[in-house]
Amino acid sequence: MKQYRHLFFDLDHTLWDFETNAHETLQQLYLDYDLGRHGTFSFEQFNSRYSEVNHALWRLYQANKVTQKQLRETRFLRTLTKLxxxxxxxxxxxxxxxxxxxxxxxxxxxxxxEVLGYLRDKGYVMHLITNGFEEVQHLKLVSSKLTDFFQEVITSEASGCLKPDPRMFAHALEKAGATAAESLMIGDNLECDVLGAYNAGIDQVYFNPERRRHFVQTTYEIASLDELRSFL
Structure with a gap:
């Protein structure tokens, strides 16, 4: 089995549970702004429509078709007008x-x-590579007590490009002092994480907790982070 030294993790939807955290945040906003007073939608409809709009805007952002500012300014406007x-x-x-x-x-x-602790004890050097925004991602790491596990945190905002752009992975390897051959990328997004890493010559782990069907060949595929122990 191939030996790896550097592990690159995605953050949102891979380690940090974006959907759960967003659901809690939206619930607080729904109550704080008394959005129920409009009488045309429930909280679950608000949550569902926000998720739909946000995912669509993130796809545009990752394709460089909208800016960070446009994404942030547009998502609630679109969500609520659609409702x-x-x-x-x-x-x-x-x-x-x-x-x-x-x-x-x-x-x-x-x-x-538990898994990050296990990997650290095994001697792996771990990093994050994320399309999220610099300040926000660091706050998430602190809040979820993940900061100490990672040597480098590479964000798209700081590097000037987005996964799956090979330049993002090249920048990450350079910053980590790693080679592609000794590195492994772990993430939930087939395009950004799996194909992006593949095109950069890096082996990949597709984190697929919902066991979605797909036709992309990956180095490894897992439905639980605990499965990393079986080959690392």
Missing amino acids: GVAEVDIPADISARFTDILPHKSAVFPHTH
Whole structure:
């Protein structure tokens, strides 16, 4: 079995449980802004529509079709107008509040801390490579007690490019002092993490907790982070 020295993890949807943390944050905003008063949608409809809009905007952001500023300014405007709220009635600061609250949430996927501790004890050097925003990602790491596990945190905002761009992976390898041959990428996104790493000559682990069907060949595939112990 191939020996690796450097492990590169994605953060959102791989270690940090974005959906759970976003759900809690949206629930707080729904109550704080009394969004139920509009009488046209429930919290679950608000949560579902936000998730749909946010994912669509992130795909555009990763394709360099919208900016960070546009993503942040647009997601609640689109969500609430799609739910029948007049633009004039949308709280002006709701997006900023979401960005302030979300990174302080601490839910992670099962086995996250135990597995990272195991890998650290085994001598692996671990890093993060994420398309998330610099300040926000560091806050998430602190809130979820993950900071100490990682030597380098490589964000798209700091590096100037986004996964799956090979330059992002080249930058990460250079910053970590690693080679592609001794590195392994672990992430939940087939395009950004798996194919991005493959095109950079890096082996990959596809984290697929929902066991989605796909036709991409990956070096490894896991449904639980605990499965990393079977080959690392």
